[in-house]
Amino acid sequence: MGKAEGRNQTLIMEFILLGFGNGPEPQPLLFLLFLVIYVVTMTGNSLIVGLVAADQHLHTPMYYLLGNLSFLEIGYSSTYLPRLLASLLTGDRAISIKGCIVQLYFFGILITAESLLLSAMSYDRYLAICHPLRYAALMNGRVCCQLVVGCWICSFLLCSVVNISLFQLTFCDSKEIDHFFCDFTPLIKLSCGDTQTLELVTFVSAATGTFVSSLLTLTSYVCIITTILRIPSTTGRKKAFSTCSSHLIVLTVFYVTLITVYVVPTANTPKVLHKIFSVFYTVLTPMLNPVIYCLRNKDVKESLRKALLKLIAFSNSLRGFKDSL
Ligand SMILES: *[C@@H]1O[C@H](CO)[C@@H](O)[C@H](O)[C@H]1NC(C)=O
Secondary structure, three states: OOOOOOOOOOOEEEEEEOOOOOOHHHHHHHHHHHHHHHHHHHHHHOOOOOOOHHHHHOOHHHHHHHHHHHHHHHHHHHHHHHHHHHHHHOOOOOOHHHHHHHHHHHHHHHHHHHHHHHHHHHHHHHHHHHHOOOHHHHHHHHHHHHHHHHHHHHHHHHHHHHHHHHHOOOEEEOEEEEOOOOOOHHHHHHEOOHHHHHHHHHHHHHHHHHHHHHHHHEEEEEEEEHHHHHHOOHHHHHHHHHHHHHHHHHHHHHHHHHHHHHHHOOOOOOHHHHHHHHHHHHHHHHHHHHHHHOOOOOOHHHHHHHHHHHHHHHHHHHHHHHHHH
16 A cells, blocks of 8 residues: 555655755855865866876876776766755755756766775775785786776666666655755655665665675775785885775775665664765765875875976966067
């Protein structure tokens, strides 16, 4: 028997994304906060995509993977942040049902690809650190390309299965989505059809996506850390360890919050907690990744320095050109 039994059957055409408050008034402070976050995320990640594309020294599998990660993060921040910014500024929180599902679709593909790509990156580091002599043979441009394409195809397939069924749902329960973007769990709660099969399918694909990639990542890092602990020099060990531990912190936060939100049965998790956890993997990960993975790295710093010098030389020559006119 449908959930709609006994309720009035007015079909809903649009949703209200409640976001971080209950009233429809603009929230300028939150707007500023998220604007800063968006600008920082876009700048950091675009910088990395640009550097990886432009600098010959960064044309290696590790940086290709990092470039792809940044590219993904630009994409998935852009699936929900512009919409959130607009509604924080104007107070208009309505979103059409189609718009909502499309947002969820792109967000899903990109975040799944991100979690797979992170495990591909940890596999790359595992090969480099634990099998340095065989690294060049095991990881080259072709393998790297296959990994990247594999991540995209897997996430596309996993999310498409879920999303095709989402389009067939009808909504008649309530208009209000208690979240800051269209996410699966809050959306499914508003449906008046039978959602059990869909929930099962989603559970299986989310669990496969997140468990497999987090296990791969974890295994790689366990091997990396055991290798590091065998380094004889203390300074070498400390340096390698500090890099790895910062990666591990971001990865742990990303995977733990992702699994808590999508895999652990959500019926009993308070909504506020759901929202807070979502902030971690949607907002913090894409903002911090460029800093953690790249901007502390010697090669990237060097490449950035050269790019800046070129930019200064270029603007000086432009000025010289203008003066000579
Ligand atoms: C993504 O990876 C592919 C394959 O390795 C590479 O050719 C491409 O340049 C990368 N993209 C970015 C934006 O770094």
